[in-house]
Amino acid sequence: xxxxxxxxxxxxxxxxxxxxxxxxxxxxxxxxxxxxSDNGAPSLANAERMVTDxxxxxxxxxxxxxxxxVVPVQIAIALAMxxxxxxxxxxxETILWIWTIPLGISDLAAGLVWLSILQNTGYFNSLLFSLGxxxxxxxxxxxxxxxxxxxxxxxxxxxxxxAIVMVIIxxxxxxxxxxxxxxxxxxxxxxxxxxxxxxxxxxxPALQSALILRTVLAFEVFAVVYALGxxxxxxxxxxxxxxxxxxxxxxxxxxYAVLIMIISLAATLIYLKALKVDPERLP
Amino acid sequence: MSRETMSTIKASPASFASSRRWLLWSGxxxxxxxxxxxxxxxxxxALGGRQGVYIWPKTGLPTGIxxxxxxxxxxxxxxxQSFLNSFGAAGITVALSILLxxxxxxxxxxxxxxxxxxxxxxxxxxxxxxxxILALPLTVSFIRLGLYDTIIGVGLIHTVLALPFAAxxxxxxxxxxxxxxxxxAWVFGCTRVQxxxxxxxxxxxPGIVATAVFAFVISWNEVFAASVLTVRNRTLTAYLLTVxxxxxxxxxxxxxxxxxxxxxxxxxxxRRYLxxxxxxxxx
Amino acid sequence: xxxxVSLTILASTVLAFASPVLAQTVxxxxxxxxxxxxxxxxxxxxxxAGKVDYVVxxxxxxxxxxxxxxxxxxxxxxxxxxxxxxxxxxxxxxxxEPLDExxxxxxxxxxxxSVLDLGKLGKPTQQYIPWMQATYVMAAKKEALQYLPKGADxxxxxxxxxxxWGKNMQAATGxxxxxxxxxxxxxxxxxxxxxxxxxxxxxVVRTFKNADAAAGWEKLKALWAYVTPNSTNYDFxxxxxxxxxxxxxxxxxxxxxNAISAAPDDYVVFPAxxxxxxxxxxxxxxxxxxxxxxxxxxxxxKVIETLTTQKTQLLTxxxxxxxxxxxxxxxxxxxKGVALLAGAVTKTQGSKDAVISLLPVGLGDKGGEFNKVYxxxxxxxxxxxxxxxxxxxxxxxxxxxxxTDTKAPCWAPDAKSDGACPVQ
Numbered sequence: 001x002x003x004x005x006x007x008x009x010x011x012x013x014x015x016x017x018x019x020x021x022x023x024x025x026x027x028x029x030x031x032x033x034x035x036x037s038d039n040g041a042p043s044l045a046n047a048e049r050m051v052t053d054x055x056x057x058x059x060x061x062x063x064x065x066x067x068x069x070v071v072p073v074q075i076a077i078a079l080a081m082x083x084x085x086x087x088x089x090x091x092x093e094t095i096l097w098i099w100t101i102p103l104g105i106s107d108l109a110a111g112l113v114w115l116s117i118l119q120n121t122g123y124f125n126s127l128l129f130s131l132g133x134x135x136x137x138x139x140x141x142x143x144x145x146x147x148x149x150x151x152x153x154x155x156x157x158x159x160x161x162x163a164i165v166m167v168i169i170x171x172x173x174x175x176x177x178x179x180x181x182x183x184x185x186x187x188x189x190x191x192x193x194x195x196x197x198x199x200x201x202x203x204x205p206a207l208q209s210a211l212i213l214r215t216v217l218a219f220e221v222f223a224v225v226y227a228l229g230x231x232x233x234x235x236x237x238x239x240x241x242x243x244x245x246x247x248x249x250x251x252x253x254x255x256y257a258v259l260i261m262i263i264s265l266a267a268t269l270i271y272l273k274a275l276k277v278d279p280e281r282l283p
Numbered sequence: 284m285s286r287e288t289m290s291t292i293k294a295s296p297a298s299f300a301s302s303r304r305w306l307l308w309s310g311x312x313x314x315x316x317x318x319x320x321x322x323x324x325x326x327x328x329a330l331g332g333r334q335g336v337y338i339w340p341k342t343g344l345p346t347g348i349x350x351x352x353x354x355x356x357x358x359x360x361x362x363x364q365s366f367l368n369s370f371g372a373a374g375i376t377v378a379l380s381i382l383l384x385x386x387x388x389x390x391x392x393x394x395x396x397x398x399x400x401x402x403x404x405x406x407x408x409x410x411x412x413x414x415x416i417l418a419l420p421l422t423v424s425f426i427r428l429g430l431y432d433t434i435i436g437v438g439l440i441h442t443v444l445a446l447p448f449a450a451x452x453x454x455x456x457x458x459x460x461x462x463x464x465x466x467x468a469w470v471f472g473c474t475r476v477q478x479x480x481x482x483x484x485x486x487x488x489p490g491i492v493a494t495a496v497f498a499f500v501i502s503w504n505e506v507f508a509a510s511v512l513t514v515r516n517r518t519l520t521a522y523l524l525t526v527x528x529x530x531x532x533x534x535x536x537x538x539x540x541x542x543x544x545x546x547x548x549x550x551x552x553x554r555r556y557l558x559x560x561x562x563x564x565x566x
Numbered sequence: 567x568x569x570x571v572s573l574t575i576l577a578s579t580v581l582a583f584a585s586p587v588l589a590q591t592v593x594x595x596x597x598x599x600x601x602x603x604x605x606x607x608x609x610x611x612x613x614x615a616g617k618v619d620y621v622v623x624x625x626x627x628x629x630x631x632x633x634x635x636x637x638x639x640x641x642x643x644x645x646x647x648x649x650x651x652x653x654x655x656x657x658x659x660x661x662x663e664p665l666d667e668x669x670x671x672x673x674x675x676x677x678x679x680s681v682l683d684l685g686k687l688g689k690p691t692q693q694y695i696p697w698m699q700a701t702y703v704m705a706a707k708k709e710a711l712q713y714l715p716k717g718a719d720x721x722x723x724x725x726x727x728x729x730x731w732g733k734n735m736q737a738a739t740g741x742x743x744x745x746x747x748x749x750x751x752x753x754x755x756x757x758x759x760x761x762x763x764x765x766x767x768x769x770v771v772r773t774f775k776n777a778d779a780a781a782g783w784e785k786l787k788a789l790w791a792y793v794t795p796n797s798t799n800y801d802f803x804x805x806x807x808x809x810x811x812x813x814x815x816x817x818x819x820x821x822x823x824n825a826i827s828a829a830p831d832d833y834v835v836f837p838a839x840x841x842x843x844x845x846x847x848x849x850x851x852x853x854x855x856x857x858x859x860x861x862x863x864x865x866x867x868k869v870i871e872t873l874t875t876q877k878t879q880l881l882t883x884x885x886x887x888x889x890x891x892x893x894x895x896x897x898x899x900x901x902k903g904v905a906l907l908a909g910a911v912t913k914t915q916g917s918k919d920a921v922i923s924l925l926p927v928g929l930g931d932k933g934g935e936f937n938k939v940y941x942x943x944x945x946x947x948x949x950x951x952x953x954x955x956x957x958x959x960x961x962x963x964x965x966x967x968x969x970t971d972t973k974a975p976c977w978a979p980d981a982k983s984d985g986a987c988p989v990q
Contacts, residue, residue, distance in 0.1 A: 012390035013402055016383040016446055023443045024409055027420040034420075054942050077314075084311050097554040098315045101322070104546025106504030106520060112539035113325045116532075120796060121809050123324050126340035136741065137339070137811070142795035143949050159321065167557055216410050223506075230750040230799050231945075237413050246750075247934035248629055248655075257413050264411035337809040359601050360608060422630060426638030511630050514592060514621050514642055526622065530600045531824065532805060 035254035046251040050259070053252075059234040065150070066225075066235065067218040070157045074214060075207070077158065078165040082173045083195065096170065103163035111227025114156040118228065143232040153233060156224045161217065165210045172206025173199070212271050216264045236260050322543060328536030329353055336532040356537040365522035368434055369503055372518050375438025376502035377495045380445040381453075385491065388453025389479075393462070406447040414444065418511040425512060432514045440508045445498035452497070456490035457483065493556035496549050503545060590619040591865030595647035596628050597698070597852045598886055606885045615872040616865055625652055629931070632857065636661045641859040645866035647697060650684065650851045655931040657693040663856040664691035668867065672874055676892050685853055688927050694853030695870050698879075698888035700819045701849050702756065703910040705803070705826060705835045710813035713738055721913050723839040725765070725785050732792025735813060742794040745812035748944070751801040753818050755937035758944065760848025760923040761816075762786065765841030769980045770923060771969060771987045774939075775962035782841060783947050783954045790948050798949070807833075818850065819907045823887035827903030835906045837914035844921035846979075847914045851925065852888070883908070921979050928974035939965045962989050 038045040050056055081099055085092055102110070117123045120137045128134045140148040176199060184194045200207075222237035240256035243249050328336065330348035338347075356362065391399065421440065422431065430436035460483050468478035503520070510521035523538045530538075550557075598607050599622040612618045623631065628648060635641050636659065646653070656662050669682050669692040677696065685694045706720075713734035714720060718727040728744075735743040748754040759770055766782030767773035794812055803815035804825035815822070816838060826833045837845060854873065856866045872878055879890035884901045889908065896908055914920060929936050943961040946952040966989040976987035 006396070009390040009394035009396040010398075012386040012394075016387040016450060017402070017405070019379075019383055019446065020405060020409065020443065023421070023439060024417075025405075027417040027424075028408070028412060030420040031417060054946060080310070081314060084307055084314075087307055088311070093554060095311055095315065096557075097551055098318055100550050100554065100557060101318055101547055104500045104504070104550045105543055106506065106546075108504075108506055108520060108524065109539045109542040112535055113321045113543075116325050116328045116536055116539075117321060120811050121337060121339045121341070123341050123343055126343065129340045130342075139794070139796045141799055143798050144795040159317070213410075219411075220413055222413075226750065231748075231941075232798050240413060242750075245624075245627075245629075245934075247938055248931045249935060261408070261412045265407070268407065268411070339810070356601075360605060418630060422634035423637045426634055426640050429640075431634075431638075431640075432642055511627055514594065514623075514631065515619055524624075526599065526601050526604070530602075534601055 031254045032258055034251050035258045038251070046255045049249075049252050050255045053239075055234040055239055059236050059239045062150075062233055063219060063221070063236045066154060066157065066221060067215060069154050070161070071211070071214050071218055073154075073158055074162045074165045075169075075210065077162050078169045078210070081162075081166045082169045083199075085170065086173055099166055100163045102160050103167065105160060107160070107223030108227075110156060110160040111224045114152070114159070114224070115227055118152050141228055141232070146232075149229050149233055153225050153228050156228060157218075157221060160224060161214065164217075165214055168206050168210040168213070169203060172203035176202045208271070212268055215267050215271070219260055219264050219267070236263075322547075325536050325539050325543070328533060329356075329540040331533060331536075333531060333533050336536075352533050353537050353540070356534060356541070359526075361517070361522055361526075362519075362541075365517045365519045368437075368513075368516050369519040371434040372437040372441060372509070373499045373502040375435060376441040376445050377498045379438065379442040380449040380498045381491060381495055383442070384446045384449030384494075385453045387450040388455075389457050389483075391450065391454040392457035406450060409443060409447045414440075414508060418508055421508070422511055431512060432516055434516055434518075436512050437509050437516075437518060438502070440512060441498075441502035441505055444505060445501045448501065449494050449498055452494045453487070453491065456487045456494070459490070460486045489556045493553045496553045500546060500549055503549075504542075590617045591615075591644045591862045591869060592619050592621060592642055593645040593647065593866070593869055594621045594623050594628065594631070594643045596623055596625045596649065596652055597647055597888075598622070599624070603886045610881055610885060611873065611878055612869065615869045618865070618869055625649075628652065629655070632656055632661065635857070636859075639859065641857060641861055643857055644860040644862040645854060645856055645869055647852060647854050650687075650694075650853060650925045651929075651933045653694050653853055653855055654687050654927060654929065655933065656855070656857070657687045657689060658928075658930040661858055662693045663858050663860065663863070664693070665695055665856065665870075666692045668692070668695055668870060672892075675874075676876070676894070677874070678893050681851070681891050684851055684924075694855035695874065696891040697852045697854045697873060698882055699849055699851050699891055700888050701847060701911055701914065702753070702761065702816060702818050702838065703822070703835055703907060703914065704814065704816045704838055705807060705822050705833050706814040707807070707810075708832055708834060710735060710743065711834065720834060720836045722917060723836070725789065725839045725841050728839045729785070729789050729792065731814070732789065736792050739813075742792050743813040744789070744793045745800055745803055745806050745815040746793060746797045747800045747803050747815075747817050747821065748797045749799050749801040753821070754944070755940050756818075756848060756850075757816060758940035759926070759937075761838050761846045762841075764846025764848075764921040764923045764979050765839070765843060768843035768921065770926075771965065771976060772980045772983075772990050774965050774989050775958035776990060778843070779958060780954050783943075783958075785841070787948055819889075819911065820887045823903055823907065826906055827887075827901055830902035830906055833903075833906065835910040837910060837917055840917075840919050844919040845914070845917050846921045846923050848923045848925065851891070924978045926974070927977050929968075929972050932968055932972050935968060936965075939968065965989050 035046055037043055085095055088095060105113075115122075118140050120139055124140070125134065125137050128138070129136075139145065140152050142149070180198055180202065181194065184198050189197065220237050221235055222241065225233055225235050226238055226241075236256060237260060240253045240260070243256060244253035324343065327343070327345060327348065330345075330350065330353055331338075332347075332349065332352045335347060387402070390396070391402070425431040425436050430439065464482050464486075465478050468482045469475070473481060506520045506524050509518045510524050513521060520542065523542065526534075526538075593612075595607075598604055604620065604622050608620050612620060625648070628646075629652070631643070632646070635643065646656075653662070665685075669685070672695065673679055673682055681696050681699075682692070685692055685696050687693045710731075711720070713731060715727050715730040715734065718731070732742065732744045746752070746754055746757065762782060763770045763773065763779070766785070767776060767778040773779055794806075796806070796811065800806055802821040803812070803817035804822050806812045807815050807822070808825040808828065822835070826835065838847060839845070854870045856863055860866055873882075874892065876890075876892055876894055879892050879894065880897060883889050883896060884904055887904050887907060889896075889911065896905070900908070926933060926936060939961050943957055946957045946961075947954050969986045969989065973986045975985065976983040980987060
């Protein structure tokens with residue numbers, strides 16, 4: 001329908017391209033140059049500085065660990081939410097509203113919320129204390145309890161980040177034609193079979209979108225980790241932030257930023273290859 | 284589109300009845316509690332005052348709360364002004380990201396053109412790069428342009444975040460409006476522009492409203508760029524970041540609550556369209 | 567629906583432009599940031615200083631902003647209030663207006679020349695005007711005193727006694743009761759630079775990896791057994807003290823003030839412990855400076871003059887716990903908590919074995935990386951239990967490189983050097 005006027009789409013995307021070029025691409029190029037130069041000449045000195053830092057290996061490991069743990073749990077919870085809500089008639093909108101509230105909550109606020117629960121005199125310790133599980137305040141967020149700290153951060157991230165996955169998956173489920181399910185029921189398929197054989201394959205596109213989006217976002221996790229773990233749990237974006245702000249070395253911060261970008265792009269490419277996602281569905 | 288797709292899939296046959304039903308509802312209740320209880324607890328912290336923070340063990344019951352600390356927080360100099368600033372920046376973000384993003388979304392949905400994949404790549408890049416790192420180069424150019432310390436400047440940066448989102452989601456929305464309807468309008472003598480405004484726009488409007496609210500939430504929650512780019516005209520989150528990190532705990536919780544409440548309202552306002560937009564965009 | 571959307575957009579745009587822009591002196595400060603303190607500044611301290619817009623800023627954003635304004639050559643900020651160490655990179659880049667005339671006036675008005683000279687930052691002209699001072703002290707709940715080892719004088723503690731005390735408290739309560747602000751925004755790096763290293767080695771940079779330093783780190787590891795592991799989450803010790811998480815803490819006076827002022831009868835405040843080389847301590851100095859190209863120099867000068875009057879300086883001490891740079895006596899009716907803190911400061915300065923440690927000079931914008939050398943050493947030796955000798959060699963190399971890069975000469979308590987301060 002468009003062959004006669006091929007310039008129309010370009011006219012339509014031009015404003016946004018110009019805008020992003022000015023406000024995103026230009027500073028991005030400046031940042032990349034900052035990362036890969038030293039005193040005005042191309043150099044890997046900053047990258048070397050980053051790799052030899054004591055927190056580098058830990059921050060890479062922590063970021064990946066967190067992503068590997070958090071993303072599948074979020075997908076699973078979102079699937080459970082989607083399946084449950086599809087069986088509900090009245091009250092469905094209210095339930096969905098409640099479940100999507102974290103979508104609008106900023107990292108900053110989410111960090112505060114979980115800090116109020118998990119700090120020494122917080123509600124979690126109070127609960128354990130009144131149940132008699134612990135005799136005195138226990139600390140969950142210290143460097144001596146790395147596993148508890150990891151779990152705490154993962155829980156907070158799951159709390160904050162599941163909503164977006166749920167929205168995408170519920171939207172996907174909405175599009176599964178009712179007839180498929182009814183047909184399956186008539187042929188005597190049990191609920192599990194129906195779920196694995198019919199629902200899951202049908203919402204695959206939605207799952208893929210959710211997976212890519214959440215993974216990219218998980219690599220950028222920062223504010224919640226910072227609020228709960230401080231320096232005890234270094235992650236990549238946190239290190240970038242520290243180098244920029246605490247150490248005031250913008251070049252090393254820029255290398256971290258470039259590294260995060262490369263990891264995110266690589267993860268996206270892997271998903272594209274492994275899941276054979278149609279590029280149309282990139283988030 | 285909204286009502287029909289949202290309409291419920293009726294509950295399982297009566298024979299499965301009560302025990303399954305009970306399981307379903309307790310699952311739903313547990314997940315609702317999972318979302319709501321942390322927010323309730325932070326609200327307790329916000330209303331509990333200075334002493335409330337140190338109570339041990341905490342009961343989790345609303346005892347000893349008063350609105351006073353919360354009101355004291357709201358009355359602090361700068362809170363109201365920054366609240367208005369946040370609205371201003373978010374308004375600009377919404378306007379720009381829809382104005383620039385929707386045409387791009389339309390182009391992506393309706394046309395095949397060379398460079399479409401490059402455009403997607405550009406959009407993906409904005410997702411994959413931690414934007415806080417771009418603050419320094421951007422600040423320099425903003426000062427030169429006279430945009431530094433203005434709400435417009437903050438709005439522009441937030442548009443960088445929201446625009447790619449708006450383009451992709453509106454693409455989904457326009458994909459959901461049948462091409463045939465538009466072509467029929469052409470047959471009946473409408474120009475392309477007329478056809479768009481008479482046929483496509485009304486059908487796409489609910490989705491666009493939801494996109495707008497999302498853009499609003501993105502801007503509302505952004506902290507780092509806003510705090511670097513402003514001195515006097517702080518947005519609420521930027522203002523809170525500077526005062527909160529070193530304020531007493533009950534102030535911090537009050538700040539957290541102030542951040543959370545608007546998002547609860549926003550999500551409530553668009554709950555009906557939320558799923559519609561993602562549904563179509565992952566088709 | 568459409569109308570609502572467009573109305574909202576319209577309304578918010580109008581709001582954005584409607585906010586009045588008044589001709590005010592913009593005063594950006596990295597000090598006195600917390601809500602309550604900022605309110606004191608606006609309502610009490612700046613009452614007589616004309617129209618001033620007091621804006622608080624975290625040090626990182628402050629640095630980014632000053633750098634960006636200087637690069638772009640357009641200024642909104644007329645006056646900055648920041649720590650000595652935060653002003654030093656600005657001075658090194660020649661971004662501060664010389665303030666010699668003001669300095670002369672203040673010298674005549676009772677500001678000690680030794681204090682004023684710090685504001686030169688090693689340059690020939692006055693870079694900033696000293697505004698307020700503070701230091702670090704230790705505070706303890708009175709109930710902790712019963713566990714103090716026999717014969718120990720709380721105002722002349724040694725590290726061995728502190729360790730003994732920590733051990734007693736842990737034995738009695740079942741929990742470690744000593745706390746340090748080793749969180750991401752805590753001032754732990756200052757502990758190493760102004761307290762730990764001077765006390766154990768008599769130096770800061772030169773002695774970074776010598777045998778005294780290694781022995782000191784051994785001691786710190788012994789002490790750390792009685793320090794609560796939550797320390798790496800603490801930024802301000804007033805909260806864990808007030809909530810009862812710890813009984814004994816070391817921190818900046820302004821970061822202890824809230825707890826102590828709220829219940830002055832519950833606390834004792836005393837000098838930090840002494841090591842084999844004496845009792846290290848570090849005075850903190852905040853200064854006021856006018857950036858080059860400031861839009862309102864006259865207004866800024868007026869603010870400086872107001873803040874350095876005797877009346878305002880005393881008000882500052884009683885309301886926010888920062889002490890005067892003017893040579894004045896604190897009034898007897900001072901806030902009780904502040905009086906306690908001031909008493910400990912006097913005791914520290916007056917103690918026979920005091921070793922004064924100055925804030926680093928000449929590091930420019932490498933101050934953050936300088937802190938990182940100490941914090942990394944701490945993390946590896948104390949938290950990750952790596953062999954002390956190896957860590958000191960590695961961190962010492964980083965330190966040496968930092969010093970040669972910045973060419974910073976040694977400062978007290980290190981012996982003076984020709985050229986960059988060497989790591990021995």
